[in-house]
Amino acid sequence: MHNFFKHQRQARRKTWLLVTLFVLAVTLLIALAHWPILWLMRVLDSDLYILFNYGLQPLGEGSRIHLGVTFTIGTIIMSAVLYKYLQLRRGGHVIAQQLGGEQVQSNCYDPLHRLLLNVVEEVAIAARMPVPGVYVLKNQPSINAFAAGYHRQDSVIAVTQGALRLLSREQLQAVVAHEFSHIRHGDVRLNVRMTALLFGITFIGQAGENLIHGAMYASRGQNQRGDGAGLPAIVGLILTLFGWLGTQLGDAIKALVCRQREYLADAGAAELTRAPYDLAQALLVIAESPRKNTLRQSNAHLYSHLFFSDALSPWLSWLSTHPPLSKRIRALDPSWDGMLTERPRGHAHATVHGAMMAAHEQSLLQVARHQRNSENQIKLEGIDANLGYLAHEPVDAQWLVMMLCLHQDWQQRQTQLRQIVALPYVDAFKFDQAEASLAGLGMSKKLMLLEVAIGALRCLPLHGQREFLAKLKNIVVVDGSLDLNAWSFYELSVHALSGANSGTIGQFNRKIIAKACEQLLNALASFGHSDEQQQATALNAASEALQLPMRYYGDAQCQVTRLQRALSIVKTLPQAKKQVLIQACQLCISHDGEINEAEQVILYTLAACLNVDSEVVSRLPG
Amino acid sequence: MTVLLIILVVVAIAVVIIFNNLVQYKNEFQNAFAQIDVQLHRRHDLVPNLVATAQAYLDHENTTLKAVIAARNQAVSALQALHQGNIDATKLAQLAASEGALSSALGALQISVEDYPDLKADSTMANLSEELTSTENRIAFARQAYNDAVMQYNSFKQSFPPVLVAKMTGHGIDAPLLQLEDPQVQRQAPKVSFN
Structure with missing residues (x-):
């Protein structure tokens, strides 16, 4: 962690270098583009004024055509950059999917994928970072890996099938650690920016390459329809030639900016695993592998700088995005004799x-x-193993979450249970088992279970998640009434699954907001204190903290429904206001010096749904 | 007068910054310790499964299995003891000793597994071996992260301006590093006898 800020500064300096180079490249391209256009004008003997100078004031004979050409090309490049940037900003999974990666699910049975997941989790511990998403590039026999993402939370790490098969456990760990240090050093964000910028000057050539690639695979797949593949290939070839200069400039910029970062990431990997020898061995395996280590994927050129080692073999060595393997090995293992021996496949x-x-x-x-x-x-601390297993299965996790939302009241409970058993994907035997073992769990264990189950539910397709939430809503509310714990689990799952992008409009009416706060704190006060006098004083303390006058309702019915309504309003507040509100809630809770379970559950749910940290949250009863 | 006041204010700000850093580093290494704790639990839970699977194949090597079980139970109680009260050096040493014993007992078990091709080929056993390897790695990495955090805390505490502040604000004692239980034993080469 020591050097984190230093690395960030370096990354920022690299960003400036990148921008300068990019501006130079664009200037060069625009200058060169004048030639063919002016030549075209002379050949056609026409003024292209309409085409390029639409809407611009005439500035004089010489300058106006230059200005027009510059403006047009600039706009095209900028819109391409913007398009790619907005696309990649969404997170590392976008890049992983574009490169043909498949996410490794947490409940996979494949031993190699299990091993990869384990290795990634191990290195995450060493790096003191959250575990990123894990992808595998199937159908890629070469040894390679990459990390991508914009923020730390949405980063992913992907590994080719070849790396999984050909590297030993220690070597794989070293490669994963290398990718982790790219995330740690802020290289992934630099890479996203670079990809977006360079897309502006390489997209024509890139489109050509994609067409040629597609045509090659189409002709390989279906020989009887040979005439279909010819046209795209020719168009692709023309586009590739047309965008050739942009592609070369893009490669040169990548090489200039990225090459040193690889040494840095190698060093970072050695720091994480304390085993530079294993990383050197992994590089040696790549150097000695009998086939070329190129990636067969149409998008590989655009993302070539993301990879662990060269994903493409460029025609000039100084255009390659990575330092030569022998230099990297020598840096990690000075005693290496420089000998390469061919190794058998296997x-x-x-x-x-x-x-x-x-x-x-x-x-x-x-x-x-x-x-x-x-x-x-899938063993979870202090939780029955069967439950842990169910929580990891996307389909079973659905009804497990519904089981968590059962009411205290026996009558209502029976109605809910009947509804859950009627679902098509519930296995009656597992259901009975789960019911028995859930009965013995405390609230904090249940919350832990919910967290795991939500991870599994995220693996469902989007419409599946929506269906699940709708079903959950039906089950949670019985005869128009709602239980406190059920409310908590329901709100937490809705928050985790629909996330921040639920698209609600902020509430600006001060009266409505004040009313919502009043309801919220009233509910809190009445859950926390049995005596009416105490309830009123607790509410007063909170209302003083918020500087909002509040009326005390007395111990009224339907507190939970009130909570639910208030939460939906409070959710739209700005972050700073939420913080203040949570603090007021804490005050209201700790007013009498003791915190009971109901209070903690409410506060935990509120803090989680409002994305606010709270200290009481970490002390839930077992 | 004003000069004196300015100096006072600057010193006060510096003290506050140093104190905040001390608190942050302390929390960091305590959090790192919690990570080790999680992984140790994971290992303790894994052992009964491993023994149950191995038992079917190597009944007559019961001493190895018994040793593993005994070492595991001791490690569990050492971990529980550590949870009562603060992290201190003697309890840590005890935990390190019992975890070391568990490691060597597991190592002995894995060596005897090597002699049974059937057991080695058993898919449950292969799976458990992978999980065990992963857990050992996790423990090692968590320990590494803990020691790094402790080193950061200690060296900040002992460097010049903070050293004046640390003692006054309750950061007097160095945080203990987690070491191998008996470095002499660990570093010895294994004995090989031919008879």
């Missing part, structure tokens, strides 16, 4: 993983059953 996982692979190939089902029996991978 698996690296000799002993344990060999057995795993063999078992896997024998019978996938058997492995699955064994894993289920051994229960080791």
